[in-house]
Amino acid sequence: MNLSRAKTLLICAFLGLNLLLCYHLFGGEIRKLTRVAVSAAELRQTVRQLEDYGYLLETKVDRAVRKSAFLTVAPLWEVGEKLREEFTAAAAPESGPSGAIFYDGDEAKVKLYPAGLARVEFNSGQALPDEVSFSNDQELTSAFELFLQELGPAFSEARLDYLERYGEEAVLHYVQLFEDMPLYSGYLTAFLENNRLQALEIYWLVPDKPLQEKEMEVIPVTEALLKMAEYLGPSTQPRRIIKAELGFYSCEYDAEKWEVPPVWRFLFEDGESCFINAFTGNLEREISN
Amino acid sequence: MIERVKSAVLFFLVLLSILLTYQLWYGRKPVERVITNGYEPAYFEEPKPLSQLVIPKCLVVYQENLCYRIRPGNSNYKHFWEELSRMLQEIDEPANYEYGEKLPADAELCLNLIFDPALPVGPESVWLKNAPSGGLTGMQIWRQADRCWGILQEGEETGRPLLLPAQWGAHLAALCEQFSPSEKSLCEQIQAGELQLPRNGTVTVSAPIYVPAGKPVMADLLLKAEALDGELLLNTFFINRSLVREIKEKDGGLIYTDGEQGLRLHHGLDYSCPRIEQKPVPLSYPAALLTGGKLLCYYGGWPENLRLESLVQEAGARGRQAEIYQAQWRSYLKGYLLLGDAEVAMTYHHGGLVDYRRKLYELHYQKGDDTVVQDYREALAAAVELLAAKGVEQYILEEMDLAYYLTGGPLQPRAIPVWAIRISGRELILEASELIPPEGWEK
Numbered sequence: 001m002n003l004s005r006a007k008t009l010l011i012c013a014f015l016g017l018n019l020l021l022c023y024h025l026f027g028g029e030i031r032k033l034t035r036v037a038v039s040a041a042e043l044r045q046t047v048r049q050l051e052d053y054g055y056l057l058e059t060k061v062d063r064a065v066r067k068s069a070f071l072t073v074a075p076l077w078e079v080g081e082k083l084r085e086e087f088t089a090a091a092a093p094e095s096g097p098s099g100a101i102f103y104d105g106d107e108a109k110v111k112l113y114p115a116g117l118a119r120v121e122f123n124s125g126q127a128l129p130d131e132v133s134f135s136n137d138q139e140l141t142s143a144f145e146l147f148l149q150e151l152g153p154a155f156s157e158a159r160l161d162y163l164e165r166y167g168e169e170a171v172l173h174y175v176q177l178f179e180d181m182p183l184y185s186g187y188l189t190a191f192l193e194n195n196r197l198q199a200l201e202i203y204w205l206v207p208d209k210p211l212q213e214k215e216m217e218v219i220p221v222t223e224a225l226l227k228m229a230e231y232l233g234p235s236t237q238p239r240r241i242i243k244a245e246l247g248f249y250s251c252e253y254d255a256e257k258w259e260v261p262p263v264w265r266f267l268f269e270d271g272e273s274c275f276i277n278a279f280t281g282n283l284e285r286e287i288s289n
Numbered sequence: 290m291i292e293r294v295k296s297a298v299l300f301f302l303v304l305l306s307i308l309l310t311y312q313l314w315y316g317r318k319p320v321e322r323v324i325t326n327g328y329e330p331a332y333f334e335e336p337k338p339l340s341q342l343v344i345p346k347c348l349v350v351y352q353e354n355l356c357y358r359i360r361p362g363n364s365n366y367k368h369f370w371e372e373l374s375r376m377l378q379e380i381d382e383p384a385n386y387e388y389g390e391k392l393p394a395d396a397e398l399c400l401n402l403i404f405d406p407a408l409p410v411g412p413e414s415v416w417l418k419n420a421p422s423g424g425l426t427g428m429q430i431w432r433q434a435d436r437c438w439g440i441l442q443e444g445e446e447t448g449r450p451l452l453l454p455a456q457w458g459a460h461l462a463a464l465c466e467q468f469s470p471s472e473k474s475l476c477e478q479i480q481a482g483e484l485q486l487p488r489n490g491t492v493t494v495s496a497p498i499y500v501p502a503g504k505p506v507m508a509d510l511l512l513k514a515e516a517l518d519g520e521l522l523l524n525t526f527f528i529n530r531s532l533v534r535e536i537k538e539k540d541g542g543l544i545y546t547d548g549e550q551g552l553r554l555h556h557g558l559d560y561s562c563p564r565i566e567q568k569p570v571p572l573s574y575p576a577a578l579l580t581g582g583k584l585l586c587y588y589g590g591w592p593e594n595l596r597l598e599s600l601v602q603e604a605g606a607r608g609r610q611a612e613i614y615q616a617q618w619r620s621y622l623k624g625y626l627l628l629g630d631a632e633v634a635m636t637y638h639h640g641g642l643v644d645y646r647r648k649l650y651e652l653h654y655q656k657g658d659d660t661v662v663q664d665y666r667e668a669l670a671a672a673v674e675l676l677a678a679k680g681v682e683q684y685i686l687e688e689m690d691l692a693y694y695l696t697g698g699p700l701q702p703r704a705i706p707v708w709a710i711r712i713s714g715r716e717l718i719l720e721a722s723e724l725i726p727p728e729g730w731e732k
Contacts, residue, residue, distance in 0.1 A: 003292075007296065070534050254538075255536050284548070
């Protein structure tokens with residue numbers, strides 16, 4: 001055997017060895033990327049079970065194996081200050097109930113609550129661009145988002161969750177995003193009447209990126225859906241679930257910082273949400289509106 | 290040229306295989322293996338046996354027509370109680386020792402013990418194992434030379450004298466003979482009836498009470514908060530730590546919760562687990578004591594100076610008793626009860642804790658020398674004046690004793706001597722030197 005042939009044989013042997021080592025090292029990860037947490041049959045069975053409870057799943061669900069971790073958040077205190085500067089710069093602070101501080105300006109009233117919630121009530125409404133057709137959802141949200149952009153860069157992480165209409169009034173519900181996942185604890189709600197913004201409620205958070213080592217596999221969406229049905233009980237009227245998403249949610253705390261668990265959030269057509277802890281399957285909060 | 294390329298590729302593959310082998314051998318563990326939280330039982334200390342869960346609230350030794358109250362923490366207290374406890378454990382069936390006659394006229398009271406909570410007796414207990422189930426609230430030892438009689442009290446009912454076995458009689462007589470009292474422990478028994486006070490006041494004493502006599506001396510004490518191992522606490526309460534989230538409060542407090550149970554750590558601990566998984570089952574008194582003691586030992590431990598003060602069964606629906614128990618422990622400093630916001634309060638059932646609050650302090654050092662405090666008559670007179678100012682007209686004294694009261698806030702905790710008085714159903718605390726309510730006390 002000459003040297004060239006020996007080299008070729010050794011190259012083949014080491015190539016094989018390296019492939020074997022790579023398979024042992026990364027095979028598991030690759031398999032996980034491709035495997036699903038919920039099979040099509042399982043999903044069909046869950047849909048049937050939900051229907052028995054009176055819940056209709058009318059949205060796509062994430063069937064992949066998902067991992068997540070607790071998200072540490074703190075209130076973004078600058079939001080309140082920004083709103084005060086923007087709308088009631090000259091107003092003097094007044095004490096409100098439960099430690100709240102109110103600023104009563106000519107244009108608006110800003111209410112800052114101790115836990116971090118800020119509310120602006122415009123005295124005669126804030127005008128949105130004239131060309132907006134109030135009945136057109138797309139135009140209405142675009143015009144409002146333009147207004148948000150002017151308000152500050154923090155709200156670029158806001159995503160429209162859903163829109164509610166009551167005659168001449170509309171309520172836009174935005175949620176905060178963290179790395180493309182909704183952080184439901186952070187929200188922005190706009191109250192509109194015709195083309196005028198009447199009030200704004202903002203509770204914004206500063207999330208810390210969790211360490212990858214802390215990530216754990218979450219429960220499949222089908223398990224969360226069945227837990228939801230179990231907690232809410234059978235519905236006499238059929239209720240449509242229009243969104244099923246993995247995000248983060250916890251109730252508000254009057255605290256410095258806290259950890260928010262990943263949740264499966266199910267949104268009903270009437271605007272009600274149900275949050276199921278994606279690690280434990282416990283109900284995080286029965287109903288929020 | 291091709292040979293050179295082959296050599297380079299081979300060299301690269303050899304290097305890569307070494308690297309991958311190293312990674313496989315020593316590389317980091319997969320995430321799942323890191324976060325897997327295998328259940329390892331964690332607790333602070335082994336549960337105490339029943340014989341160590343209840344100790345007398347009051348232990349009085351009579352000698353030469355004087356009485357001396359020995360307080361917890363005193364070596365004599367431990368010695369007397371160990372011997373008496375041993376005797377009660379040896380005497381299985383009290384009925385076998387019934388004397389059947391009246392006590393001899395020259396027999397003298399030599400020991401008096403008061404149990405609150407009651408000392409469990411009966412088949413489930415270690416004391417008087419063959420007696421019917423019940424709880425002793427008191428025990429007196431009478432003596433005539435080397436013969437001793439015991440009189441047991443269950444609730445309001447006083448039993449007939451028991452002639453103690455000869456060896457125990459001699460042993461107890463010797464113990465009393467050897468006892469050398471200190472002046473500090475001198476006490477006086479106020480008999481039930483009218484008691485004249487300085488400045489023409491009178492109170493009615495509902496039942497005999499032991500009060501410190503002579504010129505009692507006490508000193509201010511500087512305290513330090515109990516330091517518990519936070520990591521161990523978390524492991525004790527939460528089986529799967531990876532599901533526990535942390536909330537940092539504005540006042541520096543830390544809350545840990547897994548959605549079902551919550552633990553708050555800040556100047557002590559508060560724990561709550563409102564959801565009861567299993568239906569609670571009723572427990573006998575000894576079993577309730579053992580369960581409470583076990584939970585205390587597991588979750589934080591049982592410091593030496595801590596005494597069980599009360600154990601009650603919660604009232605359930607329609608006046609029936611629920612299978613939930615409430616226990617309270619308090620610390621003793623230099624033998625005196627520490628009052629104020631310093632206690633362990635626990636609500637539990639057979640399966641575990643429902644609520645648990647623990648805020649304990651340890652003696653750091655004594656501030657200054659012992660000083661003489663006001664005597665009980667002056668304290669009673671001051672209490673009566675306070676109540677009179679609030680429009681109370683009848684004064685029925687139920688209990689009074691010297692104690693310590695926690696003051697100074699969480700940063701500089703200290704204990705000041707006080708008179709703790711229960712009069713006409715009201716709890717009064719008066720600084721033992723000035724006879725005024727201490728700062729921060731309101732009732």
